[in-house]
Amino acid sequence: MNFDSFVLCASTASLDDEPAARDDADAVEFRMDLADDPIEALESYDGELPILATNRAEWEGGEASDRGRLDALDEAAKLDAVEAIDLELDSVRTDKGQQVAAAARDRDVSVVVSAHDFERTPSPADLRKVLEEAAAFGDVGKLAVTAHSREDVLVLLAATQEFDARGERVATMAMGEAGRHSRAVAPLYGSRIGYAPVDPEDATAPGQYDLATLRELVEQLESND
Numbered sequence: 526m527n528f529d530s531f532v533l534c535a536s537t538a539s540l541d542d543e544p545a546a547r548d549d550a551d552a553v554e555f556r557m558d559l560a561d562d563p564i565e566a567l568e569s570y571d572g573e574l575p576i577l578a579t580n581r582a583e584w585e586g587g588e589a590s591d592r593g594r595l596d597a598l599d600e601a602a603k604l605d606a607v608e609a610i611d612l613e614l615d616s617v618r619t620d621k622g623q624q625v626a627a628a629a630r631d632r633d634v635s636v637v638v639s640a641h642d643f644e645r646t647p648s649p650a651d652l653r654k655v656l657e658e659a660a661a662f663g664d665v666g667k668l669a670v671t672a673h674s675r676e677d678v679l680v681l682l683a684a685t686q687e688f689d690a691r692g693e694r695v696a697t698m699a700m701g702e703a704g705r706h707s708r709a710v711a712p713l714y715g716s717r718i719g720y721a722p723v724d725p726e727d728a729t730a731p732g733q734y735d736l737a738t739l740r741e742l743v744e745q746l747e748s749n750d
């Protein structure tokens with residue numbers, strides 16, 4: 526998957542969502558950890574959108590236990606439709622995570638290295654440290670923080686703009702109500718990935734817009750850029 530420009534992902538636990546996502550999304554983020562039989566679903570996938578496969582660990586806000594988690598992601602990366610995988614920063618710090626990342630790259634599958642803070646927005650310095658490491662390991666370094674104020678969002682956007690200006694690929698978003706607008710605005714500052722559910726009831730993180738709304742907002746803002 527090419528992250529040269531912004532990629533809007535329909536984030537979902539069911540690949541059956543793909544036809545409904547096609548008009549507005551550039552890709553599907555398949556949350557394997559939220560799906561019943563993810564490998565089987567991937568093997569029988571015949572949609573048009575490329576897939577970013579995520580198998581989010583319990584310790585990073587997902588539902589996958591560590592048993593077989595990275596092996597399943599490795600399996601997923603072997604399938605043609607899967608053009609990118611997401612690995613937590615704490616996963617790529619392990620040998621196994623490095624192996625999965627290297628195997629994906631050998632098959633031309635991109636690696637998004639992600640970090641999440643479900644409590645707060647880290648200090649400007651800490652936030653840069655995390656983004657730096659994630660961007661160094663991944664084709665894209667992703668950071669999702671939790672915003673409690675507009676100021677939190679500004680801190681995130683300032684870092685996004687800085688990294689982008691230096692030619693480092695990052696994706697950023699602020700979770701929570703106070704951060705919601707970051708999802709529409711961050712692409713203007715260089716964020717390369719956005720996430721949205723087709724149906725707002727199926728949100729995969731707090732504060733997400735539904736897919737059609739986020740596409741519309743991003744498009745409107747870009748056309749004014």
Ligand SMILES: O=C1C[C@@](O)(C(=O)O)C[C@@H](O)[C@@H]1O
Nearest residue numbers: 536579669698700720729730
């Ligand atoms: O890491 C991310 C970002 C996210 O948490 C968000 O805030 O939109 C949604 C997740 O599905 C995805 O894996």
